[in-house]
Amino acid sequence: MNCIICANKNSSQLLEEFVGKSSSLNLIGTFIDSGSIRAQLSKRQDIDLIFLDVDIPEMDIFNFINSFDHQANIIIVSPDDKDALKAFEFNIVDYLIKPLTFSRFCKAVDKAIRYYANKEVSNSDANEIFIKKGSALVKLKIKDIIYVEALENYVILNTKNEKFTIHFTMKAIEYQLPSGTFIRVHRSFIVNISLIKTIKENSLDLIIGNEVRDIPIGQSYRDPLLNRINIMAR
Numbered sequence: 001m002n003c004i005i006c007a008n009k010n011s012s013q014l015l016e017e018f019v020g021k022s023s024s025l026n027l028i029g030t031f032i033d034s035g036s037i038r039a040q041l042s043k044r045q046d047i048d049l050i051f052l053d054v055d056i057p058e059m060d061i062f063n064f065i066n067s068f069d070h071q072a073n074i075i076i077v078s079p080d081d082k083d084a085l086k087a088f089e090f091n092i093v094d095y096l097i098k099p100l101t102f103s104r105f106c107k108a109v110d111k112a113i114r115y116y117a118n119k120e121v122s123n124s125d126a127n128e129i130f131i132k133k134g135s136a137l138v139k140l141k142i143k144d145i146i147y148v149e150a151l152e153n154y155v156i157l158n159t160k161n162e163k164f165t166i167h168f169t170m171k172a173i174e175y176q177l178p179s180g181t182f183i184r185v186h187r188s189f190i191v192n193i194s195l196i197k198t199i200k201e202n203s204l205d206l207i208i209g210n211e212v213r214d215i216p217i218g219q220s221y222r223d224p225l226l227n228r229i230n231i232m233a234r
Contacts, residue, residue, distance in 0.1 A: 001113065002046050004072075005030040006037050007053030011077055011098070015051050018105045024113060025049070032056065034064045042220040047072045049093075049112050054078045065090045071174060073115060075108050091172055129176070131157065131164045140164065142181065146195055146208055147215060148173055150188040160209045185225055186218040193228065 003025050005015045012030050019027045028047060031037050033056065041047060050072050054061050062083075065074060073093045077100065078084075084095045093115050094108035130137040140157070149156045150170045157164040157173075166173075174184055184190045191206055198205040199217070204225075206213045217225065 001048035002026050002028050003049040003051065004028050004037065004040060004047055005051045006032070006034070006056060007051065007077060008032070008055050011053045011055065011100070014100055015077070018100070018102055021102065022106070022109055024109060034059050041070045041072070045224045050074045052076050054083065062086065062090065065092070073112050075112060131166060133164060138164070142178060145177070146192050147206055147213070148177070148190040183225060183228055185221045186216050189215050191215055199225070
């Protein structure tokens with residue numbers, strides 16, 4: 001797995017040493033602030049894992065994670081466990097407490113590898129999901145979802161005839177949807193690739209029954225989108 005490190009000097013040196021000993025990890029880079037991470041992630045979509053230290057000056061890691069627009073898994077590194085419960089509410093993979101040991105590091109990496117493998121299986125095999133509607137659970141076929149739109153702390157699953165609003169983050173729903181069928185094109189939108197009619201400079205046209213919906217394309221999402229489709233150009 002490709003990984004990056006965001007940590008203070010002492011932690012980053014040890015993490016780099018541990019990553020170097022792991023045959024499962026390939027270190028892409030080490031950073032000391034969230035802005036550098038965002039810049040790197042906007043350039044590369046193949047980052048699978050981030051080691052994120054809570055002791056980064058002027059950085060609220062939970063605000064960072066909450067606004068995270070990438071599918072990479074996160075392992076938090078902290079001097080204590082006071083934020084552990086809160087951290088797991090953000091679907092992190094693991095929570096490492098300093099002083100770091102290589103054996104505990106390896107357990108966290110193994111967990112990340114299993115999580116990644118399970119996500120890939122889930123993404124490739126899932127055909128349907130159950131959505132809570134009132135007091136009932138309604139079965140929804142994955143292929144019937146046209147696009148997903150963010151709404152504060154909720155997401156809206158849009159089909160041809162219905163909308164389902166659920167308490168989910170965009171990052172979490174992105175993990176649940178099969179990557180072969182859906183792609184994130186904006187901080188607030190995930191679309192069904194098969195229903196894209198036209199891709200323009202800053203937006204795309206999505207087919208919804210007999211209608212067409214204009215969906216914005218975020219700057220950092222445009223190249224990954226173009227890389228996913230077949231383009232025939234002279």
